[in-house]
Amino acid sequence: MLLPLLIGGLANGGVYGLVALGLVWLHRSYGVMNFAHGEMALFVTFLSFFLVQLGWPLSGAFLAALLAAALLGWLVERLLLRPFAGSSPLSLVIATMGLLMALNGLSSGIWGTLPQRFPPALAGPPVRLASWPVQRQDLLILGVLVFSALVLFGFLFFTKFGLASRAAVQNPWMARLLGVSINKVYGASWALSAALAALASILFAPKTVLTTSMMMSVLIKGFTAGVLGGFNSLPGAILGGVCLGVMENLMAFYVSTQWKDSLALALIVLVLLVRPEGLLGKKETQRV
Amino acid sequence: MLEVRDLVVWYGPVPALHGVSLSVEEGGSVALLGANGAGKTTTLRTISGLIRPRSGMILWQGKNLVGLPPEAIARKGIGHVPEGRGLFPELTVWENLKMGAYLRRDFRADLPWIFEIFPVLKERLRQMARTLSGGEAQMLAIARALVGRPKLLLLDEPSLGLDPIHTARVFLALKEIKEAGVSLLLAEQNAYKALEVCTHAYVLELGFVQIWGPTQELRSAEAVRRIYLGG
Numbered sequence: 014m015l016l017p018l019l020i021g022g023l024a025n026g027g028v029y030g031l032v033a034l035g036l037v038w039l040h041r042s043y044g045v046m047n048f049a050h051g052e053m054a055l056f057v058t059f060l061s062f063f064l065v066q067l068g069w070p071l072s073g074a075f076l077a078a079l080l081a082a083a084l085l086g087w088l089v090e091r092l093l094l095r096p097f098a099g100s101s102p103l104s105l106v107i108a109t110m111g112l113l114m115a116l117n118g119l120s121s122g123i124w125g126t127l128p129q130r131f132p133p134a135l136a137g138p139p140v141r142l143a144s145w146p147v148q149r150q151d152l153l154i155l156g157v158l159v160f161s162a163l164v165l166f167g168f169l170f171f172t173k174f175g176l177a178s179r180a181a182v183q184n185p186w187m188a189r190l191l192g193v194s195i196n197k198v199y200g201a202s203w204a205l206s207a208a209l210a211a212l213a214s215i216l217f218a219p220k221t222v223l224t225t226s227m228m229m230s231v232l233i234k235g236f237t238a239g240v241l242g243g244f245n246s247l248p249g250a251i252l253g254g255v256c257l258g259v260m261e262n263l264m265a266f267y268v269s270t271q272w273k274d275s276l277a278l279a280l281i282v283l284v285l286l287v288r289p290e291g292l293l294g295k296k297e298t299q300r301v
Numbered sequence: 302m303l304e305v306r307d308l309v310v311w312y313g314p315v316p317a318l319h320g321v322s323l324s325v326e327e328g329g330s331v332a333l334l335g336a337n338g339a340g341k342t343t344t345l346r347t348i349s350g351l352i353r354p355r356s357g358m359i360l361w362q363g364k365n366l367v368g369l370p371p372e373a374i375a376r377k378g379i380g381h382v383p384e385g386r387g388l389f390p391e392l393t394v395w396e397n398l399k400m401g402a403y404l405r406r407d408f409r410a411d412l413p414w415i416f417e418i419f420p421v422l423k424e425r426l427r428q429m430a431r432t433l434s435g436g437e438a439q440m441l442a443i444a445r446a447l448v449g450r451p452k453l454l455l456l457d458e459p460s461l462g463l464d465p466i467h468t469a470r471v472f473l474a475l476k477e478i479k480e481a482g483v484s485l486l487l488a489e490q491n492a493y494k495a496l497e498v499c500t501h502a503y504v505l506e507l508g509f510v511q512i513w514g515p516t517q518e519l520r521s522a523e524a525v526r527r528i529y530l531g532g
Contacts, residue, residue: 191401
């Protein structure tokens with residue numbers, strides 16, 4: 014029974030990891046904890062559901078949602094947060110909280126509060142893996158997680174703009190002195206983070222029901238995953254998500270479904286007691 | 302090439318510069334001398350666009366730079382080696398250099414010259430910048446500014462925290478850079494060293510330019526000797 018549990022856990026964890034990637038990246042690069050991260054993803058998930066209902070093919074609706082998410086992320090930075098530049102980090106957080114409520118209200122207003130069935134991208138009976146049934150959607154999520162991680166890594170380490178983004182995280186003023194347009198870096202960070210969260214949300218929706226409250230718990234778990242990973246490391250965010258997902262699934266099966274969230278969180282608290290900087294986090298050291 | 306006119310800068314309610322004027326000729330080398338808190342760093346940071354002045358003008362090739370963001374000023378050919386060096390600690394030496402050439406298509410042709418001035422960097426290319434010693438870090442900071450091919454290089458206390466051997470090496474490098482045709486504006490507390498490299502100097506005190514002129518004259522000026530050269 015262990016293999017399906019592990020794969021199911023890895024898939025849930027992949028969703029948390031994709032959410033955590035964006036949260037951690039924005040926290041590092043923009044200095045803000047984006048509370049609206051989940052709702053932004055939810056909004057475009059509803060959008061893609063709407064397109065599917067109109068008769069669009071799933072792939073087209075997915076692609077449209079990802080582009081819409083990137084645009085939304087870019088707009089949020091440009092119109093909502095940039096006017097707060099230079100004010101306290103707390104104002105930025107409050108702004109994202111406001112956006113959370115606004116987007117949630119907007120989603121409910123447009124698409125209603127009734128739960129909807131979101132069609133899975135990979136439909137069909139479970140595949141057999143060493144005689145155990147494994148959900149196709151779970152395998153897809155894992156594939157997408159690996160693919161997005163590779164694309165992100167390639168962007169950050171093999172493109173000039175990626176290098177500039179990493180530099181800007183470490184010292185934004187110096188990056189500007191070398192000619193980096195910091196606003197482009199910020200815009201791209203927001204677009205990328207929002208697209209990753211949208212990917213998570215669209216892949217997760219078929220595993221549950223699409224409601225306006227779907228992303229609340231996913232956001233909290235993404236945040237937990239980020240903390241477990243160290244909240245300053247991107248590989249840490251993925252590892253944290255995957256660990257959390259697997260722990261949850263094991264707890265659900267061997268202990269109780271009702272207690273799975275609390276027990277998984279308790280385990281994470283234990284890990285953080287032993288290793289406060291998180292699994293892959295670096296202790297922040299400054300050398301001048 | 303660069304002309305600063307009546308620059309006034311306040312930090313909130315605190316005045317930092319009270320109308321500083323100075324100029325750097327094409328190919329010139331100018332020292333900005335003065336004690337801690339005299340306004341040297343503020344002057345450089347204002348030229349680079351990191352601080353907005355309350356009034357005054359910064360003319361670069363005849364055009365006013367005031368109000369432009371730092372990245373736009375960098376694009377005009379003004380390089381800045383800031384106080385504290387401003388390296389990216391979690392990038393390698395090579396990546397730091399690449400960032401220096403961010404506005405250029407390719408900078409590989411410059412590398413032989415850079416490694417001639419700073420041979421030690423060649424052996425450190427794959428290392429993280431945070432692992433460098435103070436002297437190596439300063440050399441990387443200057444090298445990074447150079448691969449951006451600036452017309453004017455602003456340097457903020459390049460000898461700060463360095464032992465005499467590394468200080469000598471940095472000043473030797475500055476002479477070579479000057480000979481390559483790059484104009485220099487060098488803020489230094491180490492007045493003797495700065496006067497060796499520069500042809501002109503301005504002495505700042507409490508946000509005012511107290512004395513200025515060609516290095517030859519300043520070296521003998523009684524006031525400079527008394528206040529800044531410790532003799």
